[in-house]
């Protein structure tokens with residue numbers, strides 16, 4: 558049995574091409590492109606790279622993405638005033654405040670000030686609540702991108718045993734909700750889980766998002782399982798590695814995401830998708846979306 562490598566880099570390029578066509582149609586219909594404000598506070602090096610990649614992807618598809626870079630010592634009140642301005646700005650459909658924020662800024666106060674209709678991260682309690690209920694909403698980009706990856710590779714989810722490793726608000730919890738919404742049987746594991754390996758060995762789909770480099774080895778995985786690696790860390794040689802030991806796990810998995818080039822690029826493509834969706838919801842239009850056949 559050969560293992561399918563779930564190539565998020567390649568798929569994200571396909572999605573970006575589809576989005577470019579959607580943006581052209583939006584401009585024809587409404588006279589302006591969708592707008593995404595990516596707010597960067599401080600000079601965290603990893604964040605600078607992520608933000609550059611996000612803005613670069615926007616430029617590629619024609620989404621308006623003004624640079625909003627603020628010093629690390631920006632006062633809380635000033636950042637709140639900037640969010641208020643972006644909430645009121647008709648050219649802005651999505652607002653993303655890059656995390657982590659410098660110490661001294663209260664994260665929740667900032668994130669929950671974003672208009673839920675512009676909350677392309679899906680972090681606002683209104684959007685989290687809608688996701689729980691099963692209403693149409695903007696859901697967090699990484700787990701939504703993983704669902705897109707599974708779908709575009711025709712990997713069935715309904716009725717499958719899915720184990721999510723990690724219970725963060727950004728990945729683990731929304732991942733569990735999205736899988737449940739698609740009729741998977743979902744188990745969420747975390748640092749206090751008693752018999753972790755027993756849980757993962759029952760899984761048809763494993764999503765590793767606990768931020769522990771190379772923790773998932775061959776013994777965690779049932780032969781033929783689908784393995785999704787959300788982790789991203791640097792090892793001692795400075796090489797990027799995931800939460801999954803790819804070399805050990807790939808031979809037993811039926812499908813697996815590489816690091817880098819798996820989940821990461823899907824997150825960015827999904828951010829653009831969410832921006833286009835926020836535009837359409839706000840403007841009350843629905844697009845007959847182009848989709849590349851697979």
Ligand code: GUN
Nearest residue numbers: 653654655656657678727
């Ligand atoms: N930093 C790392 N991941 C994310 C994310 O998904 N959204 C935001 N806003 N910041 C992040």
